[in-house]
Amino acid sequence: MKRTKPIGACVIATLLGWAAPAMAESNYGCTGLERNHELPSIEGRDGVFFRINADLRMNHPFSDQTVAYLAELSQALAENGTTLIYVPIPTKSVTMPGHLPDAAALYGFDLEIATRVHDDILERLTAAGVVTVDARSAMLQAPEDDLAFFQADFHWSASGARETAKAIADVISAQPDYADLPKVAFESEPRDVQIAFSGMRRLLQSHCLDTLPEAETMTYETVQTSAVDLGGGLDLFGDGADAVPVALAGTSFSDSPINNFPGFIAEYAELEVVNYAITGGNQYGAMVSFLTSADFQETRPKFLIWENPIYNNLAQFGDQPMRELIAAAGRSCTVALPAEVTDGLDRLTVDLSGHDLGPEDTLLVDTNRSLGLTTDFTFQSADGLTRTKTIVRGERLTRTGRFYMPLSGLWPEGAASVAVSMERPFSSAPNVYACTSIRKEDS
Numbered sequence: 043m044k045r046t047k048p049i050g051a052c053v054i055a056t057l058l059g060w061a062a063p064a065m066a067e068s069n070y071g072c073t074g075l076e077r078n079h080e081l082p083s084i085e086g087r088d089g090v091f092f093r094i095n096a097d098l099r100m101n102h103p104f105s106d107q108t109v110a111y112l113a114e115l116s117q118a119l120a121e122n123g124t125t126l127i128y129v130p131i132p133t134k135s136v137t138m139p140g141h142l143p144d145a146a147a148l149y150g151f152d153l154e155i156a157t158r159v160h161d162d163i164l165e166r167l168t169a170a171g172v173v174t175v176d177a178r179s180a181m182l183q184a185p186e187d188d189l190a191f192f193q194a195d196f197h198w199s200a201s202g203a204r205e206t207a208k209a210i211a212d213v214i215s216a217q218p219d220y221a222d223l224p225k226v227a228f229e230s231e232p233r234d235v236q237i238a239f240s241g242m243r244r245l246l247q248s249h250c251l252d253t254l255p256e257a258e259t260m261t262y263e264t265v266q267t268s269a270v271d272l273g274g275g276l277d278l279f280g281d282g283a284d285a286v287p288v289a290l291a292g293t294s295f296s297d298s299p300i301n302n303f304p305g306f307i308a309e310y311a312e313l314e315v316v317n318y319a320i321t322g323g324n325q326y327g328a329m330v331s332f333l334t335s336a337d338f339q340e341t342r343p344k345f346l347i348w349e350n351p352i353y354n355n356l357a358q359f360g361d362q363p364m365r366e367l368i369a370a371a372g373r374s375c376t377v378a379l380p381a382e383v384t385d386g387l388d389r390l391t392v393d394l395s396g397h398d399l400g401p402e403d404t405l406l407v408d409t410n411r412s413l414g415l416t417t418d419f420t421f422q423s424a425d426g427l428t429r430t431k432t433i434v435r436g437e438r439l440t441r442t443g444r445f446y447m448p449l450s451g452l453w454p455e456g457a458a459s460v461a462v463s464m465e466r467p468f469s470s471a472p473n474v475y476a477c478t479s480i481r482k483e484d485s
Contacts, residue, residue, distance in 0.1 A: 066143060071251030081245045084149075089193045089255045090134075090141035091246055096196065096353045097134045098149050100156040103355040104163045111356070111364040113170035118372035124342050125173060125217055129210060130352040131295055132160055132178035134191045137202070160352065173213060180209035193255040194247075195240040197294065200259045200301045204230075207306030214288070214311045214345055223287050223344060225312040227268035230305050233261045238300045264305025286314040289338075291328035292349030294321040307347070316343070322438050325354035326363045331440035333370040362433065365404055366446035375406040375446075375477035387467040392474050395424075395458045401450040404477040407462055411443035412472075414464035419447045421457040429457075446477065 068085050075083045075091075082094040092098060116126040135142055136156050160178055167174045181190040181202050190202030198206070214220055238257040247254050288311065290296055296303050296319035304317040318332040329348055332338050350356075356364065369375060381392045390407070407417065415435045422428050429452060433445050449456065462472070 066145060068250065069252075070254055072246070072249050075246065075249050078245065078249060081242060083242075083246060084143055084145055086141045086143045086146075088141055090138060090189070090191075091194050091242075091254075092134055092142065092146070093196060093242075094149060098146055098151045099133065099353060100151065100159055102159060102163065102352050103357060104166070104352075105357055106166075108356045108364070109166050109170050109172075111361075111368065112167060112172050115364065115368050115371055116172045118368050119346060122342060122371070122373060123344070124371075125219070125345050127173045127175060127210065127213060127345055127347045128167060129175045129177055129206070129292075129347060129349045130160075130163060131198075131206075131349060132181070132352055134196060136160055136178055137181045137190050163352065173217070175206070175209050175213050177206045177209060180205045188260075192238070192240065192243075192257040192259070194243040195238070195257045196242055197238070197240075197257070197298065198301060199257075200262060203295075203301035203303040204306045207303060208310050210307055210347060211310030211312075214313070217345070219344060223313060225268075226266060226308075226314060227312060228264050228305070228309040229267045230262040230264045230302060230309050233263055235259065236261045236300055238298065259300060261300055262302040262305060264302060264309055286316050287344040288313050288315045288347065289332065289343035289345070290315055290317045290319060290347045290349065291332050292319040292347070293323060293325070293328070293351065293354075294319075295351070296328075296349045297321040303349075313345075319349070320438050323436060325350050325356055325358070326367075327436055327439050329367055330363065330370075330435075331442065333367055334442040334444040334446070335440060336442070338370075361448055361450055362431070365448035365450070366433075369404040369406065369446045369448075369477040370444070372477070375404075375475040377476040377478075379405075379474045379476055381472065381474045383468070383471045387470070388463060390462040390468065390472055390474070392460045392462065393458075394456070394460060397476060399449055399456055399476055401448070401452065401456075402478075404446050404448045405460070406475040406477055407445045407447070407472050408475070409443040409445070409464070409468055409472045410470050411441065412464060412466075412469050413441050414466050414468075415441075416465050417445045417447075418463050420461045420463075421452055422459050422461070423453045424455065424458045427453070 072085055075085060076094060083091050084094060085091055112128060119126045135151065139153050164174050164176055184190040184201045184205050188201040189199060190205065191198050235258055240257040243254055243257060290304050296317060304315045308315040318328050320328040320331060379392050381390055383390055417433045418430055420428055420430045431447060433447060
């Protein structure tokens with residue numbers, strides 16, 4: 043029996059003076075997907091669903107300033123022995139275009155434009171000296187019977203993770219220092235088919251009569267197959283203090299064990315991998331947690347892979363997150379600043395006068411692993427004006443106790459002092475340092 047759109051929904055849309063683009067008949071009895079306020083979506087071919095606001099987006103915010111910050115971060119890491127490899131995860135639409143419905147065009151989606159926008163970001167990063175990986179081209183190689191993305195979810199399957207890992211390994215092996223690294227043979231062995239939890243599928247299912255495809259994929263386990271002695275007995279996903287060649291920081295794409303992404307990288311690159319990815323950490327959670335950690339500061343990896351979906355805007359939170367990563371990546375936080383703890387251990391006052399600090403500089407407040415999540419920096423000018431800037435760590439981020447605050451957005455003459463406080467008392471008197479940026483040194 044042919045299913046039709048509920049009459050009530052049509053009447054309401056007409057009364058509001060709005061109507062969604064006409065959708066083709068659903069193979070799963072789905073209605074109103076495009077009007078779902080939580081996750082507006084459309085149904086494509088062969089049971090593949092696309093998010094309207096993310097997968098059909100063609101203009102991904104990636105300003106020249108963002109490119110410049112990534113180049114500065116790459117430079118700061120390289121000067122201290124680490125090569126940054128930036129991996130923007132493409133949208134489902136440019137990776138599985140054959141599954142797009144005709145209705146995608148009604149939302150203005152144009153595959154040629156979307157692909158060009160994606161490639162332009164990679165080209166601009168490469169021109170700025172940032173090592174990047176073309177995951178879109180890699181995932182287009184996934185076989186038709188083993189899709190790169192789950193049908194009713196926005197995450198990749200083991201197939202998509204595997205193809206991207208191959209491309210990352212190719213990029214790593216092309217770097218000048220790769221040949222000198224000790225190699226280890228790994229093999230990713232198939233285990234069984236598993237179903238991943240999918241919040242997207244759950245939302246979609248509430249609008250559909252028939253059961254949607256599960257987020258189902260073959261799972262793999264990567265095991266070491268060579269007996270190479272690395273002088274430390276490194277564990278593939280271990281927490282040991284020994285340095286490893288590759289660190290992986292990213293989102294749920296990297297953190298989900300069902301896709302074996304870090305294992306595939308280890309297999310194809312023949313290098314040890316430690317995974318620092320954080321599900322729910324968004325674009326910065328894993329990178330901030332890792333670069334501000336003792337693990338990174340004491341034992342820096344040879345390669346740092348930063349996986350981040352292309353629609354995650356790196357400029358969303360202003361300049362603070364990128365400036366924090368840049369300062370943490372370098373070794374420029376060397377000028378100790380006079381600081382006084384007041385009100386018990388509740389407040390730290392730092393004298394900034396006489397240090398010639400400007401908007402290109404950054405403050406490091408090391409709270410000695412304080413467990414606080416929110417840190418307020420209340421700056422005061424010589425005239426007594428105040429301005430407060432705040433760093434908020436997500437619940438899922440590692441409590442490293444290090445907070446980097448750029449001195450941007452203040453007065454032309456800078457700040458005379460700053461008071462630092464957290465939502466809980468400091469565990470001990472923090473240490474405060476000034477970090478000089480690469481841009482200031484080059485000016």
